[in-house]
Amino acid sequence: MIRFKNGLVMTLEGGCEAEKKEVWVEGDKVCFVGVPTDEQLKNAVFEKEYDLEGDLLMPSFKNAHTHSAMTFLRSYADDLPLQDWLFKQVFPMEAKLTGEDVYWFSRLAILEYLTSGVSASFDMYFELDDYVRANIESGFRTVLCGAVSGEGENAKVLEERYLKYNGIDPLISMRLGFHAEYTASRELLEGIAELAEKYKVPVSVHNSETAKEVRECIEKYGKTPTRLFDDLGIYKYGGAGFHCVHFAPEDMDIFRERGVFAVSCPGSNSKLASGIAPVTDMLARGVKVGLGTDGPASNNALDMFREMYLLTVLQKLRNNDAAALPADEVLKIACCASAETMGLADCGCIAVGKAADLIVIGLKKPSMQPVNNIAKNLVYSGSKENVRMTVIAGKVRYLDGEFFVGEDAARIYAKCSELTEALKKR
Amino acid sequence: MIRFKNGLVMTLEGGCEAEKKEVWVEGDKVCFVGVPTDEQLKNAVFEKEYDLEGDLLMPSFKNAHTHSAMTFLRSYADDLPLQDWLFKQVFPMEAKLTGEDVYWFSRLAILEYLTSGVSASFDMYFELDDYVRANIESGFRTVLCGAVSGEGENAKVLEERYLKYNGIDPLISMRLGFHAEYTASRELLEGIAELAEKYKVPVSVHNSETAKEVRECIEKYGKTPTRLFDDLGIYKYGGAGFHCVHFAPEDMDIFRERGVFAVSCPGSNSKLASGIAPVTDMLARGVKVGLGTDGPASNNALDMFREMYLLTVLQKLRNNDAAALPADEVLKIACCASAETMGLADCGCIAVGKAADLIVIGLKKPSMQPVNNIAKNLVYSGSKENVRMTVIAGKVRYLDGEFFVGEDAARIYAKCSELTEALKKR
Numbered sequence: 018m019i020r021f022k023n024g025l026v027m028t029l030e031g032g033c034e035a036e037k038k039e040v041w042v043e044g045d046k047v048c049f050v051g052v053p054t055d056e057q058l059k060n061a062v063f064e065k066e067y068d069l070e071g072d073l074l075m076p077s078f079k080n081a082h083t084h085s086a087m088t089f090l091r092s093y094a095d096d097l098p099l100q101d102w103l104f105k106q107v108f109p110m111e112a113k114l115t116g117e118d119v120y121w122f123s124r125l126a127i128l129e130y131l132t133s134g135v136s137a138s139f140d141m142y143f144e145l146d147d148y149v150r151a152n153i154e155s156g157f158r159t160v161l162c163g164a165v166s167g168e169g170e171n172a173k174v175l176e177e178r179y180l181k182y183n184g185i186d187p188l189i190s191m192r193l194g195f196h197a198e199y200t201a202s203r204e205l206l207e208g209i210a211e212l213a214e215k216y217k218v219p220v221s222v223h224n225s226e227t228a229k230e231v232r233e234c235i236e237k238y239g240k241t242p243t244r245l246f247d248d249l250g251i252y253k254y255g256g257a258g259f260h261c262v263h264f265a266p267e268d269m270d271i272f273r274e275r276g277v278f279a280v281s282c283p284g285s286n287s288k289l290a291s292g293i294a295p296v297t298d299m300l301a302r303g304v305k306v307g308l309g310t311d312g313p314a315s316n317n318a319l320d321m322f323r324e325m326y327l328l329t330v331l332q333k334l335r336n337n338d339a340a341a342l343p344a345d346e347v348l349k350i351a352c353c354a355s356a357e358t359m360g361l362a363d364c365g366c367i368a369v370g371k372a373a374d375l376i377v378i379g380l381k382k383p384s385m386q387p388v389n390n391i392a393k394n395l396v397y398s399g400s401k402e403n404v405r406m407t408v409i410a411g412k413v414r415y416l417d418g419e420f421f422v423g424e425d426a427a428r429i430y431a432k433c434s435e436l437t438e439a440l441k442k443r
Numbered sequence: 444m445i446r447f448k449n450g451l452v453m454t455l456e457g458g459c460e461a462e463k464k465e466v467w468v469e470g471d472k473v474c475f476v477g478v479p480t481d482e483q484l485k486n487a488v489f490e491k492e493y494d495l496e497g498d499l500l501m502p503s504f505k506n507a508h509t510h511s512a513m514t515f516l517r518s519y520a521d522d523l524p525l526q527d528w529l530f531k532q533v534f535p536m537e538a539k540l541t542g543e544d545v546y547w548f549s550r551l552a553i554l555e556y557l558t559s560g561v562s563a564s565f566d567m568y569f570e571l572d573d574y575v576r577a578n579i580e581s582g583f584r585t586v587l588c589g590a591v592s593g594e595g596e597n598a599k600v601l602e603e604r605y606l607k608y609n610g611i612d613p614l615i616s617m618r619l620g621f622h623a624e625y626t627a628s629r630e631l632l633e634g635i636a637e638l639a640e641k642y643k644v645p646v647s648v649h650n651s652e653t654a655k656e657v658r659e660c661i662e663k664y665g666k667t668p669t670r671l672f673d674d675l676g677i678y679k680y681g682g683a684g685f686h687c688v689h690f691a692p693e694d695m696d697i698f699r700e701r702g703v704f705a706v707s708c709p710g711s712n713s714k715l716a717s718g719i720a721p722v723t724d725m726l727a728r729g730v731k732v733g734l735g736t737d738g739p740a741s742n743n744a745l746d747m748f749r750e751m752y753l754l755t756v757l758q759k760l761r762n763n764d765a766a767a768l769p770a771d772e773v774l775k776i777a778c779c780a781s782a783e784t785m786g787l788a789d790c791g792c793i794a795v796g797k798a799a800d801l802i803v804i805g806l807k808k809p810s811m812q813p814v815n816n817i818a819k820n821l822v823y824s825g826s827k828e829n830v831r832m833t834v835i836a837g838k839v840r841y842l843d844g845e846f847f848v849g850e851d852a853a854r855i856y857a858k859c860s861e862l863t864e865a866l867k868k869r
Contacts, residue, residue: 088809088812088813089813090815091812091813091815091820091823091824092814092815092816092817092819092820092823092824093815093816095769095770095816095819095823096765096766096768096769096770096819097765097766098764098765098766099765102765125809125812125813126809128809129809129810132808132809132810132828284756287756287757287759287760288755288756288759288765288823289759289765290759290760290762290763290764290765290767292760293760313824316823316824317819317820317823317824318810318823318824318826319809319810320810320824320826323749323752323826326749330710330713330714331713333713333714333715333716334713334716334718334719336716337716337718338524338716339522339523339524339525339528339714339715339716340522340523340524341716342522343521343522344521344522381852381853381856382558383514383551383552383554383555383558383745383852383856384555384558384744384745384746384827386514386517386551386856386859386860387514387515387517387551387856387859387860387863388518388860389516389517389518389519389863390518390519390521391518393518393521393522393743394517394518394743397517397518397521397714397742397743397744398517398518398739398742398743398744398746400744400746400749400826400827400828401810401826401827401828402558402826402827402828426807426809427807430807430809430812430813433812433813434812434813434814437813437815438813
């Protein structure tokens with residue numbers, strides 16, 4: 018059993034208050050939260066005790082939308098118009114990727130997640146065997162959501178993957194998903210709807226990221242991507258829409274009725290000038306909202322502190338209202354709703370029987386002082402420098418700048434540099 | 444002499460490229476930049492050598508607008524409408540501040556600047572003796588700009604301060620400045636114009652932060668704050684406008700002609716829902732632009748990485764153009780133009796004879812890998828976790844998480860907590 022003592026604990030079960038409590042972990046689960054009695058302490062056998070020295074233990078962040086392996090494209094082609102970026106820079110480089118590349122570039126992304134207090138990612142990419150291996154070897158939790166598109170891939174391939182990766186490892190799961198309406202054939206869309214019905218499960222997909230995407234979908238099908246997906250039955254059992262920037266009230270109503278999560282990616286949407294998602298409108302209409310970084314090619318960081326900050330300040334700007342989307346709501350979106358988005362409801366808050374996916378925030382840093390309000394400190398002045406520890410499934414994977422992922426960080430950096438340079442020449 | 448070796452050096456003298464070079468520092472100045480010959484090395488006597496191990500040495504960031512001592516209000520009253528925030532929360536607390544409070548709260552801000560690679564601040568607040576003492580004792584560089592307003596303060600008081608603080612210490616200087624049009628009497632405005640003429644110097648002031656401010660100025664004077672200040676002669680010798688969010692093309696033309704800097708504070712403007720400054724329009728019209736955090740009550744962090752990122756992505760959103768305000772420009776604004784804004788042109792880039800205000804960026808962190816483009820890495824995925832060292836006037840004030848400011852960080856945190864709690868009860 019692992020004991021976290023002498024800290025403040027924010028469970029996020031109710032609000033965002035932090036209290037002097039202990040958390041004990043047995044295996045990959047939380048087994049005690051509270052102030053132990055002398056009797057409980059006498060009977061407990063701890064393999065390891067962490068003295069938090071007044072720092073904050075809280076649920077980890079979950080990254081509800083990303084393409085982890087795109088680390089190799091970080092700072093490769095920024096400050097370009099979207100179409101040039103995608104077609105002249107990103108796609109030609111991606112076409113050259115091997116499984117070995119994906120393995121190492123994913124390991125690099127996982128290191129970055131750990132520094133930002135992220136314990137799980139909802140990932141859309143390819144070379145899944147290699148991607149899954151990178152996560153298992155690093156001890157990182159991930160949910161695959163498929164990147165099938167119209168080009169040579171079909172619902173059958175997706176189904177095979179779905180059956181293969183669910184159950185492969187306790188840290189790995191898969192939800193049905195595909196890239197986007199604009200890269201899917203009608204046949205693929207119908208095939209995915211059949212799969213959703215066959216397994217009675219949610220489907221996750223890029224949705225309404227750009228004005229162009231929505232406009233062209235309406236030209237082609239006479240309806241928005243959301244309406245199209247719902248009419249086909251794709252959203253019948255819920256799911257997620259990634260981005261949802263250009264989103265009509267009718268789209269929101271469909272999301273609410275089907276229990277589909279809108280995953281906002283404010284960093285990527287800003288950097289690519291896609292727009293500001295109507296997040297406060299969604300919440301007011303009862304839509305559940307998750308938060309993601311999107312991939313490092315567009316963001317370019319994998320930093321949930323930056324996303325939390327952007328999520329709220331962009332809504333304040335959009336609504337011309339400094340009171341829009343308060344810090345408490347943002348924190349619960351990043352930790353709990355994002356976990357629910359990817360089917361990891363057990364990883365959301367800290368409670369007995371839940372997964373031990375935890376982080377420790379160092380409060381003895383200038384940006385965290387004084388502590389007038391911990392939740393606001395986290396959202397408005399928190400950053401990676403405050404993350405002291407990241408725990409996934411009861412295992413410490415990051416502690417005070419050091420990684421425990423079964424591989425030297427220096428080797429991962431070196432391999433990624435070498436493979437990135439090789440890709441440019443290939 | 445101090446030697447920085449085995450690193451990459453980005454001088455920012457020209458573009459943003461980084462090269463294998465050494466930098467040597469004698470006293471508070473840079474005395475060598477380049478690849479030394481064997482002869483030069485043989486003749487050099489180093490008190491201290493820093494092996495950068497491949498990390499990046501570059502000019503520090505300069506925070507061109509802040510109210511440092513407001514750290515006590517961090518997370519105290521966020522998520523509120525602007526008027527409630529200011530009148531019900533900020534002003535009543537500020538009215539109770541003592542010099543001792545300002546001293547400790549400023550020391551806390553200085554710690555945070557150091558973690559973010561900031562070597563100098565352009566600060567507007569009160570209790571200047573105590574503020575100046577906090578900076579001198581910490582070894583931090585600051586430029587005061589006066590916070591005189593209509594209430595009991597006048598141009599004579601400002602002049603006395605101007606003469607007192609300039610020359611008081613090599614780290615301290617003062618420029619003429621006042622709070623804002625909406626807190627200044629006509630008499631004060633005219634008095635400040637006379638001072639500007641008497642000393643032939645620039646004047647710095649909050650300008651066009653909110654739509655309300657501009658609207659009410661036009662109602663009162665029939666012109667924008669910028670036109671008013673210029674007509675009175677306040678901007679005759681240049682200066683700075685802080686915020687410049689609601690800024691007309693005619694305002695920009697005045698700024699260009701007078702050489703006035705527009706200091707953007709994108710974090711504060713977003714969080715308070717003031718709007719997005721037309722920064723790319725200003726640059727296109729030839730206006731010089733600086734960058735600041737504003738105070739920790741509104742921001743709430745004192746983090747130039749976040750400001751750099753916001754500066755560019757908000758322009759991308761505003762212009763609907765992912766190519767707007769590229770990373771190289773942002774970096775030069777944060778390091779060089781911000782220094783110029785406050786009269787610290789000597790602190791802008793790394794060159795022989797210039798001030799040794801330097802930072803070391805650790806590249807061996809996941810967010811900095813791979814290094815496809817260092818400037819883009821810094822602006823789009825950089826954060827405080829990347830700052831390894833902050834050097835001010837040739838003295839190392841921050842190194843790998845440790846502060847060298849003549850006082851324990853723990854004591855500063857404890858004093859600030861204690862004084863903040865006492866203020867709430869006073």
